[in-house]
Amino acid sequence: MSTPAAARKPRRDARENRAGILAAAIETLASDPHASLDAIARCAGVSRRTLYGHFADRDSLISELIANGAQRFNEIALRIDDADAPLALARLTALLWHEAAAVQVSAAIALDEAHVAETAAALAPLRGQVLAIVGRGQGDGSLRTDVPAAILARLVEEAARSVVTRMDAASPDAAGLAVRAVLGVAGLSWREAVALIAEHPELDLESASGTEGTD
Amino acid sequence: MSTPAAARKPRRDARENRAGILAAAIETLASDPHASLDAIARCAGVSRRTLYGHFADRDSLISELIANGAQRFNEIALRIDDADAPLALARLTALLWHEAAAVQVSAAIALDEAHVAETAAALAPLRGQVLAIVGRGQGDGSLRTDVPAAILARLVEEAARSVVTRMDAASPDAAGLAVRAVLGVAGLSWREAVALIAEHPELDLESASGTEGTD
DNA sequence: ACTAACTTGCACATATGCGTGCAAGTTAGC
DNA sequence: GCTAACTTGCACGCATATGTGCAAGTTAGT
Numbered sequence: 001m002s003t004p005a006a007a008r009k010p011r012r013d014a015r016e017n018r019a020g021i022l023a024a025a026i027e028t029l030a031s032d033p034h035a036s037l038d039a040i041a042r043c044a045g046v047s048r049r050t051l052y053g054h055f056a057d058r059d060s061l062i063s064e065l066i067a068n069g070a071q072r073f074n075e076i077a078l079r080i081d082d083a084d085a086p087l088a089l090a091r092l093t094a095l096l097w098h099e100a101a102a103v104q105v106s107a108a109i110a111l112d113e114a115h116v117a118e119t120a121a122a123l124a125p126l127r128g129q130v131l132a133i134v135g136r137g138q139g140d141g142s143l144r145t146d147v148p149a150a151i152l153a154r155l156v157e158e159a160a161r162s163v164v165t166r167m168d169a170a171s172p173d174a175a176g177l178a179v180r181a182v183l184g185v186a187g188l189s190w191r192e193a194v195a196l197i198a199e200h201p202e203l204d205l206e207s208a209s210g211t212e213g214t215d
Numbered sequence: 216m217s218t219p220a221a222a223r224k225p226r227r228d229a230r231e232n233r234a235g236i237l238a239a240a241i242e243t244l245a246s247d248p249h250a251s252l253d254a255i256a257r258c259a260g261v262s263r264r265t266l267y268g269h270f271a272d273r274d275s276l277i278s279e280l281i282a283n284g285a286q287r288f289n290e291i292a293l294r295i296d297d298a299d300a301p302l303a304l305a306r307l308t309a310l311l312w313h314e315a316a317a318v319q320v321s322a323a324i325a326l327d328e329a330h331v332a333e334t335a336a337a338l339a340p341l342r343g344q345v346l347a348i349v350g351r352g353q354g355d356g357s358l359r360t361d362v363p364a365a366i367l368a369r370l371v372e373e374a375a376r377s378v379v380t381r382m383d384a385a386s387p388d389a390a391g392l393a394v395r396a397v398l399g400v401a402g403l404s405w406r407e408a409v410a411l412i413a414e415h416p417e418l419d420l421e422s423a424s425g426t427e428g429t430d
Numbered sequence: 431a432c433t434a435a436c437t438t439g440c441a442c443a444t445a446t447g448c449g450t451g452c453a454a455g456t457t458a459g460c
Numbered sequence: 461g462c463t464a465a466c467t468t469g470c471a472c473g474c475a476t477a478t479g480t481g482c483a484a485g486t487t488a489g490t
Contacts, residue, residue, distance in 0.1 A: 036476080037479095047437065050438070052478095058477095143405075146395065154382065163373070177370070184401070190360075227458065227459090228465090251448085262469075263448095263468095272448080272449070273449095
């Protein structure tokens with residue numbers, strides 16, 4: 001027996017629908033964290049009733065979103081191993097940016113009273129990593145020391161969240177903007193931030209257009 | 216006749232209740248922008264029905280909150296006249312901080328889909344002032360120029376909003392934190408920010424502009 | 431082509447929030 | 461102490477959202 005109890009493999013269309021619902025939830029909740037299940041279902045091209053066939057209730061859906069997102073973010077965060085703290089922050093921000101869509105939901109959901117605790121728990125590894133980086137940066141003098149590490153970590157997180165959720169993600173250099181904001185809050189002068197970014201093209205802050213660095 | 220048409224002066228308890236409702240709305244909505252009128256009424260120690268005696272509907276209440284807040288913020292913003300852009304930003308942030316409670320609601324409400332437009336309109340003068348300061352700072356090289364003025368103004372606003380809404384307003388140096396975050400995002404290194412703050416004790420940060428309160 | 435899995439629409443129950451009407455109670459203020 | 465102003469509770473009607481049961485339709489997979 002392949003499976004000890006229950007659970008024959010679900011049908012193809014069912015799996016597609018389930019994925020579609022999750023995707024629709026991300027898309028819909030990103031712009032409105034209070035969107036109804038009906039809105040999500042319609043966005044997924046599925047009936048509301050079907051949604052309940054895949055998720056027990058609203059919380060189940062949200063929880064799965066949080067779990068999925070958190071896992072991706074944590075994996076990214078734990079892969080960062082630059083010794084240089086500012087660079088680590090920059091890279092972390094840049095990498096997370098690529099998950100923009102997912103990040104937006106998580107960021108939005110994280111603001112929702114009902115799920116703060118759950119999100120906080122799920123993102124613990126990421127937060128630990130940020131705190132570690134910040135602490136290291138304060139130790140070697142590369143980051144500001146006029147703010148306690150714990151608060152600075154929080155400040156950095158909020159700066160990133162702000163840019164992700166409140167600034168136009170489609171703007172020319174959105175990823176770069178996020179990195180600049182984070183580095184600024186972390187204590188670097190803007191010229192230092194610009195220099196750091198210039199020295200590390202592998203940060204891959206895209207992008208097309210020629211809004212060139214310029215200053 | 217003191218009053219030409221209509222409007223006999225309302226009774227005292229009525230005026231008190233009205234004010235109480237507004238205060239309760241600020242307190243309640245600050246923590247949960249989606250709080251029900253019932254919650255607000257209860258917080259004001261008044262029946263839900265009474266609330267409707269003072270405000271036609273939810274929007275009327277919110278609108279008055281926005282109008283009140285915006286007026287105070289705009290007045291403060293337009294009083295700033297420091298030639299030095301970083302200092303102007305610092306002072307603006309510090310002054311607005313004193314309106315913390317009111318700022319929190321406005322900041323929270325401003326995030327609400329239904330009232331963004333209204334808030335944006337009401338805060339136009341403040342935003343104009345920020346843009347002017349930022350432009351000036353870019354012109355004289357005291358603020359970062361790697362980001363267009365319009366976006367930088369936005370970034371500054373979001374940084375301030377973040378700290379106000381998301382960081383513990385009761386923490387030791389919350390006002391200073393806001394100023395530091397704003398200056399950091401605006402391009403100053405943290406040492407420059409610290410120096411600026413140190414040179415201008417009249418910013419009145421650190422400690423206690425009086426919530427010495429207790430209850 | 432047959433069957434089990436899946437989807438769907440509809441009806442239903444429940445809950446919450448908004449906004450209103452009204453009759454009975456309180457209170458401010460003269 | 462009288463009266464108008466104000467508050468209150470309760471009853472509605474309305475709208476939206478969640479979650480479930482069920483019978484009838486589709487569809488995937490063998």
